[in-house]
Amino acid sequence: MSTPLIPPPATPPKKRTLNVRLEEHLYDDLKRYIAYAGGGDFSHVISEGLRIVFKDDKGFPNWLANHPGPVPEIRRKKSQTKPPQQAKPPARRDALANAPAQMALGGGSLPAGGADADAVS
Numbered sequence: 001m002s003t004p005l006i007p008p009p010a011t012p013p014k015k016r017t018l019n020v021r022l023e024e025h026l027y028d029d030l031k032r033y034i035a036y037a038g039g040g041d042f043s044h045v046i047s048e049g050l051r052i053v054f055k056d057d058k059g060f061p062n063w064l065a066n067h068p069g070p071v072p073e074i075r076r077k078k079s080q081t082k083p084p085q086q087a088k089p090p091a092r093r094d095a096l097a098n099a100p101a102q103m104a105l106g107g108g109s110l111p112a113g114g115a116d117a118d119a120v121s
Contacts, residue, residue: 015043 034040
């Protein structure tokens with residue numbers, strides 16, 4: 001059997017999606033590096049950068065040899081930093097619940113519109 005002069009295209013490598021958060025200045029430098037390199041995209045530049053780090057970090061091959069098995073994925077919960085909530089005035093439903101007591105004390109009449117009135121106001 002003969003071999004074709006032009007081989008079939010290589011199977012593209014399996015890829016995984018990773019969401020990362022970069023410091024603003026690193027993100028800006030990444031965009032600038034893509035422009036400097038003449039194009040490409042974030043995935044290409046980050047992948048190639050990681051290849052360089054893995055190849056040039058002299059301690060990494062030793063670490064790999066001592067840790068041959070799979071490494072569990074690291075997942076951290078998002079920190080839930082919500083601003084402190086301010087105290088809200090009582091809801092209209094609370095006013096309706098207290099209305100019979102107010103009426104007994106001479107506090108006035110029920111608010112007009114019933115429970116659905118707060119959706120309009």
